[in-house]
Amino acid sequence: MNSKTLIGVLLGVAAFAVALILPIEGLELSARITLGIFLFAAIFWISEPIPIYATSMCVILLQVMLLSGQGFVFSPRNAPVAETEAVEGGALIVPASALSEDGFLYLNKQGKSVGKIKPASVEALGGGRLAVVGKGLTEEVVVIADPTHRSITSGAGSYSAFYNTLASPIIMLFLGGFALAASAVKFGLDKNLTRVLLRPFGTKPAMVCLGLMVSTATLSAFMSNTATTAMMMTVVLPIVASVAVSDPFRKCVALAVPVAANIGGIATPIGTPPNAVALAALKENGINISFSNWMVLAVPFTLILLVFAWWVLMAFFKPETKTLEIKLDGKFNKSPKAIASYVIFAVTVLLWVTEKLHGISTTMVAFLPIAALPALGVLDKKDIRGFSWEVLWLVGGGISLGLSMKETGLAVWLIGLVSWNTLGALGVVIVFGIVGYLIANLISHTVAATMIMPLAITVGAALAAAGGFNLVASIVSITAIVSCAMVLPISTPPNAIAMATGIIETKDMAKVGITVGVAGLVLAIVFCLTFWPAVIS
Amino acid sequence: MKQVYILCIDDEADVLEAVERDLAKLETVFPLETASSADEARSVLERIKEAGGEVGVVFCDHVMPKETGGEFLRWMEETPEWRVTRKALLTGQAGLEATVSAVNNASLDYYLAKPWTREGILQAAKRLLTDYVIERNLEPLPYMALLDTARLAENAYTRGLMSDT
Structure with a gap:
């Protein structure tokens, strides 16, 4: 373990502990634990003593263990149990202190969740005891003695809520995107589309650069920015090799690809993971953005910035060569599976952009490629394992x-x-x-x-x-x-x-x-x- | 990142020097280790293994006293941790029979005839190291500039080695 890793780990764990131990005005225990997890995650994500996805997994583990209604802190297992006695006539005798101010009794349901019952009748028996009658108040129930216990006041939900985020509609949307991208790569659709998109731009360096940027941005709007860049590099390298070493055009095209890939990711909801984070946050607030609505917002922005970036590249790295020789050979794969993948791709994107007409939401349509591509044998289990x-x-x-x-x-x-x-x-x-x-x-x-x-x-x-x-x-x-x-x-x-x-x-x-x-x-x-x-x- | 080494074995010191000179361009990423015999090579391999390193490619002379290059490469092929190492025979004297045996038994990847050209050995090393990086599924970025950039990029995106994170 090197010193950078060690410092990251120590800082992260220390920040977590401090947030937990220090009493902070206006923050409940659950919020302090969350602050601790947030600080731990932030420090780990920034200093990367472990991979960033591993930090995310630790976040979910900590939440399940420390923040859920079944975890170490907020489980009713920790709450004191009231002494109860069932008497003839169906009444239950409980300590008066077990009844909350607003007249509820709280039950410990097998240590897994908290039940809440308002008794139909409450009769004071003296000596700090109450006889309560109500549906579900039987001999077997375990009454929590202290209605102000943290397992009740924290309002902690089930641990499954944290697990559910992994199957949230936004995650499914991305999984759909991964399936489409994997099938496109498998049958070379990405490369062939590049060929088609690049052709109209001719052989003048400035136009070739624009063509590369348009192709890159278009692909990265649907595929991962990183995979698009790696793929486009295989297109760009022969072009780079064909011009003189001193020609600034080499740098121009090598930079055009990542710049266009980063910008292109903005264009669609599935373009890049930050879009998923934004969509999920909006969804939490009850706002659903359809695929087409996102594109209506983002595509004009993408186009303007892309053209500006092209202009900047041309200004910084003015090409010296007059024309380029670009080999754009290759054929579309016409095997049945390849054609199936094209059709699924087209149908999915079509359904995404026409949500207004059919009303099936973007995140629901996303499951079409997830199910259809493996069903048609376009993607096999190896391809599925290869998703990011x-x-x-x-x-x-x-x-x-x-x-x-x-x-x-x-x-x-x-x-x-x-x-x-x-x-x-x-x-x-x-x-x-x-x-x-x-x-x-x-x-x-x-x-x-x-x-x-x-x-x-x-x-x-x-x-x-x-x-x-x-x-x-x-x-x-x-x-x-x-x-x-x-x-x-x-x-x-x-x-x-x-x-x-x-x-x-x-x-x-x-x-x-x-x-x-x-x-x-x-x-x-x-x-x-x-x-x-x-x-x- | 794991350190990937190049190993060169020859009983003639001037051959080792020449290889060192010719592969100097790769030295920043792929340090070159040399040995004058098969036994010395084994102790070099042991040292590399203990330090957590790997050997991407081995260039081995054929005609050496005690143990021939073909026999040594065969031993490497049969040792699990060196099986994936790319193996090249660097020789002027190996006859047809020895060569065939090396191809068949040591799954020889390359045959470089003495005398070699600087460009020849450099291209061979690049090709074999690219094969190695791809075969081992190593993170390609540190190797892209020196090796076959296009092949490494192609492999990275078809196998999904890198993601948007």
């Missing part, structure tokens, strides 16, 4: 943590530390946007979104309730800004791949990343205040 399951765990852990932050009141308490009302709608988006942008440049976009979103949605919901603030626009804006963080090789996996080819230097990436990223930040804020609210209403 760790991404789902990462997002699932984030959703689960967000759930506790909301339910225990931690999110409200945390945002109460800042008086947001004085900032106004613009100020809130700017603050969250800038913080998100800075964090996302240094750590995983998904993790950045996971940490920010529970807070952003709480502030946003409060401001939206007060009026004059568009919650959806602000969340989409923050999500888009997170995806625009691409200054460093560590900012996103596509950047890391581009860097690994050895064609570009960090300073080239930083130059382009800052220009495009800051433009994206400003554009997202402008859209948040103008275009998006207009479209949503």
